[in-house]
Amino acid sequence: MSEHVVLNHVDEYLKLGREYDCSDIHLSTAYPPAWRRYGQLSPIWPDHPPLKAEETEKLARSFLGEKEWARIQEKGDIDFAYIGGDGRYRASVVRQRLGYDMVFRIINSQIRTMDEVGLPKEHLIPLTRYQNGLILITGAVGSGKSTSLAAIVNFINEDREDHILTLEDPIEYVFESKGCHVNQREVHKHTESFARALRGALREDPDVIMVGEMRDLETIQLALTAAETGHLVLGTLHTGNAPRTLDRVLDVFPTDQREQIRIMVSESLRGILSQQLVPNVQGDGRVLATELLVNTPAVANCIREGKTYMLPGVMQTGKHVGMITMDESLKKLYVKGAITADELLFRSDDKASTRSFLES
Structure with missing residues (x-):
């Protein structure tokens, strides 16, 4: 030009x-x-x-x-x-x-399926079939959270016969009602805030509520209440992995409420999917790395006792329910030849163990 x-x-x-x-x-x-x-x-x-x-x-x-x-x-x-x-x-x-x-x-106007996005479908689907509870999708800005969330909501839309309500800022993907009746509300356009919309949502008899972003105390509090009172709540947070996500949720609350909130979260959490998009080896696209935490009795125990630092260890032993840490997910991509050693090292949490893995 x-x-x-x-x-x-x-x-x-x-x-x-x-x-x-x-x-x-x-x-x-x-x-x-x-x-x-x-x-x-x-x-x-x-x-x-x-x-x-x-x-x-x-x-x-x-x-x-x-x-x-x-x-x-x-x-x-x-x-x-x-x-x-x-x-x-x-x-x-x-x-x-x-x-x-x-x-x-x-x-993309085309909502992609869980398979197309590359989500761990067999372990995510059971989480979407609960009548209540909280599923969190987390990752940095631009890590594909909206795409994954849309794929999961679309699956629920086809799989269940319920009322889905989405609260977004702004509305990104447009869902057409399939098995479910879907209502979409845009913050600032149809309502003044996520918290206000969530409070209104509870009066609209939804079964599934998608909260575009859980960014403040009031929204997180309302989402937890909704998850406890018989709604399946899907939300996103800008955090890198499952332990950090739980710390972020708990740290929003005043100290005197934390114990009660830990109990609430340990009971209502269904799972946390953390993700990042990693440049591929060819440099002409990106691949999805996912970490999945599923709430088992051992995980609930760590949350209740405030020992989130023990979660990576618990996740190692929870492979049978699909749990995988971000580091393991990145190593798998490297072994498959999808990402470079530099990317693996740059993005892993435990650098020392990743170095010895690369040297072995």
Whole structure:
């Protein structure tokens, strides 16, 4: 692209992103237009000059409605689901010192099955058949949590005859009612917060509730209450593995409530699926590494006594119910030739044991 024309509308960049199999498009002031492909962020055109403030403002105006534009002027940032450029996107626009920054997460309209995503289906399916309890999907930003969650919800939609309610910020995948009746609510659009939506949800007689993100005390508390009172709750957290997830859930609560919460979690938790997407050996895609914790009596005991540090050991002995630690999952991918030794070492928790594994 020699003349470096700044395209007139964000849709033109988004179309490119879809064509080249990207996960995100970045249009930021003082940085050239960029995309994230297979986990790597790089400029779309290597010699494109950085975008100027007036160019990003024009691009922002090209797709923001009056309501969104007013909100960004008032609040300084917005997140919402944008439909355009051949599909759905999770759009985030922020106003910063130099100008506007826009990031678009490309949402595949096709909901993938558990098999296509590569989830440990035989051990996850039993968890989805409980009438109540809590299933957590965790991982860093961009680790494919939404995709996995959508695959699981879609499986429940086909497998059961119930009422599913999803609370999302924003709605990413659109579910059509199959065996189940599905209602989707968007935070900020249909309700003011996850906590408010969850409180309302309990009056709508749902069997399954999907909470897009359990980010604060009130939401976590309500999700636990819902899981205890006869609802199957699916939620996501930005944590790396099962012990850290449980610590995160418990640490949100005031100290005097923790013992009671530990008992609640030990009784209502069904399982935790932690995941990360690892660049493959060829460098032209990514593979899914998953850790699965299933709540057995031994796991419940560790949670009740606040000994989450003992969980990796318990998980080692729980292979028969499908438990696997992230390190084991990464080693399997390395043995299969799917990921490099460098990636294995970089991503493993127990570096010393991984080093000796690589040297053996």
